[in-house]
Amino acid sequence: MPRTILVVDDDPHIRQLLVFALGKAGLDTIEAGDGEEAVTLIGERIPDLVILDINMPRMDGLEVCRRVRATSGVPILFLSSRDDEIDRVLGIELGGDDYVVKPFSPREVVARTQAILRRAAAKAPDVQGCGGRIAHNCLTLDLEGWRALWDGQDVPLTVTEFTTLRTLASWPGKVFGRDAIIDRLHGPGFAVTDRTIDSHIRNLRAKFAAVGADTLIETRPGIGYALGSCERSGS
Structure with missing residues (x-):
């Protein structure tokens, strides 16, 4: 349709x-x-x-x-x-x-x-073969339902925020530069500023911080961003 x-x-x-x-x-x-x-x-x-x-x-x-x-x-x-x-x-x-x-x-x-x-x-790749879900400690992404959960609690995200987080969560340990994130959001050649990506990352951190998550995303200065440990605070 x-x-x-x-x-x-x-x-x-x-x-x-x-x-x-x-x-x-x-x-x-x-x-x-x-x-x-x-x-x-x-x-x-x-x-x-x-x-x-x-x-x-x-x-x-x-x-x-x-x-x-x-x-x-x-x-x-x-x-x-x-x-x-x-x-x-x-x-x-x-x-x-x-x-x-x-x-x-x-x-x-x-x-x-x-x-x-x-x-x-889009349907994201089934990284773990678990019915379209990515799970990393407290973080769970329902790829088909476009839902993000922290310790079982829903965290409402926009399409771009979800796609950004899915990119990081699909390759734990991999550091993504801003250009690499932009390419996965839009495809190569789109003119998007670094500040836009930084704003999406800030949004993600703020939304997860509201449910007690402060280990979602790591910043690697001069390189980019990677998925954090996604552990409960104090763990």
Whole structure:
């Protein structure tokens, strides 16, 4: 079945451009001209992905993301202006999956949209042959259900956060540079900054810290990140 993309931007020209490009790629679309309308539509229609402008009147994209993330893990692709680096990083930290900088190429937006959708639909390799699960001490990843658990407790993650953690957990002991993580998220050639990856790692650490986990991910200075011991504190 065709995937449905919600395009949220207060500029009707941008919405028209994206709707046309996404339609040519075989994707269905719905539109919202402001954040309040977007929140309502997400609750009613449950799209497969949201393309969300950061700078909008009435309710900006960051506030939309906050409200959506309170109840939903729907993937979010932000649109942002060149001078909004702080907002872009904050958007990722709030639970956005990726961003595209304005002015943008519609083909790039479509490519990033399809990359996120592929991640959401992909079945990760069954590393341990245990019905699509990866288990490492207190950490368990249900690869088919896209669930992360720490000591049996659910830890809600976005698609990008889950894929990042799955990458690290699939090869315990291996250190992944930021470029290697980007390649596994998007495929080679995508222009994503190191700060974006760092933001996703911070999100993961913060979410697991909230359930008492502080050994999830190790930082190897100057190299990258690796899965931590995933042991209970004090073990």
